[in-house]
Amino acid sequence: MDHRYVLIGLMIWLAGCSSRADQSDAYGNFETIEVIVSAESQGRILRFDPVEGDELKAGEVVALIDTTALFLKKKQLITGKSSVQSQIKTLEAQEQVNLVQLKNLEEEMERIIRLLEGGAATPKQRDEMADRIELLKAQTEALRTQKNSVYAEGRTLEVQIEQVEEQLRRCTVRNPKEGILLTKYREEGEVVGPGQPLYQMAGMQQLVLRAYVTGNQLSAIRTGADVKVRYDVPGGLEEISGRITWISPRAEFTPKTIQTREERVNLVYAIKVLVPNDGSLKIGMPGEVLF
Numbered sequence: 001m002d003h004r005y006v007l008i009g010l011m012i013w014l015a016g017c018s019s020r021a022d023q024s025d026a027y028g029n030f031e032t033i034e035v036i037v038s039a040e041s042q043g044r045i046l047r048f049d050p051v052e053g054d055e056l057k058a059g060e061v062v063a064l065i066d067t068t069a070l071f072l073k074k075k076q077l078i079t080g081k082s083s084v085q086s087q088i089k090t091l092e093a094q095e096q097v098n099l100v101q102l103k104n105l106e107e108e109m110e111r112i113i114r115l116l117e118g119g120a121a122t123p124k125q126r127d128e129m130a131d132r133i134e135l136l137k138a139q140t141e142a143l144r145t146q147k148n149s150v151y152a153e154g155r156t157l158e159v160q161i162e163q164v165e166e167q168l169r170r171c172t173v174r175n176p177k178e179g180i181l182l183t184k185y186r187e188e189g190e191v192v193g194p195g196q197p198l199y200q201m202a203g204m205q206q207l208v209l210r211a212y213v214t215g216n217q218l219s220a221i222r223t224g225a226d227v228k229v230r231y232d233v234p235g236g237l238e239e240i241s242g243r244i245t246w247i248s249p250r251a252e253f254t255p256k257t258i259q260t261r262e263e264r265v266n267l268v269y270a271i272k273v274l275v276p277n278d279g280s281l282k283i284g285m286p287g288e289v290l291f
Helices: 002-022 068-117 123-170 215-220
Strands: 026-031 034-038 043-048 061-065 172-174 179-184 197-202 206-213 226-233 236-247 267-276 286-290
Touching (some): 061 197, 068 123, 215 267, 226 267
Antiparallel strands (some): 026 206, 026 286, 034 197, 043 061, 061 172, 179 197, 226 236, 226 286
């Protein structure tokens, strides 16, 4: 009879040890890293097809913003650039004409000097030719200065065209990464400006388990440490690996959704555990952490 009592007591003790071994160290809920995508240009939304809950691919075109004003501005700048190029050609042609004339005048100047040495020309002819040469040189230099100014104007127009092209590119709203569209803040037909939120999305390849630990547990954990994470599946618990990415520096009261009413008055520290997601985890699901 006594042996049976001992055996029963031993079984109860072993069951208690097993229960304590399986007990998790922290509890929380899975959340995701959310991204708010905003407009980068101003205009009316011409297309915004996705709806909340849709899966979005990285680089996928999500929305289009009206580009009419930018297109007309680019057309105007291109016209101005063509006019500048035409001016440059005219100035270059005039410069070449001046250079030819200058060469002829310098040759004529050499001839006058030779005639002057032989007494067949006068100093006045030499001085007049020198004045004509100096005037033509000044005109040629002025043409070069004007040409450089027009060149600078052309480069300014090129930069402006590039800026407009960048603004046109930003009128096409592309999704930054693969994930799910959580919330739409704007609809097709509305007018938006730069910086105004269009939608909120979240990547589902990795989720974050926000859990809570007591002050006594802080010494047992550190940022970057690997831990085990459990979550509910039909028939029991599934266990995967995770990594602690953040530990709160401040204590807070236990959130109402985590513990009993009595334990909510305790001070705890929030932690974040990054875990891979094969599609089994969903936002808001409860999870457990084992250190």
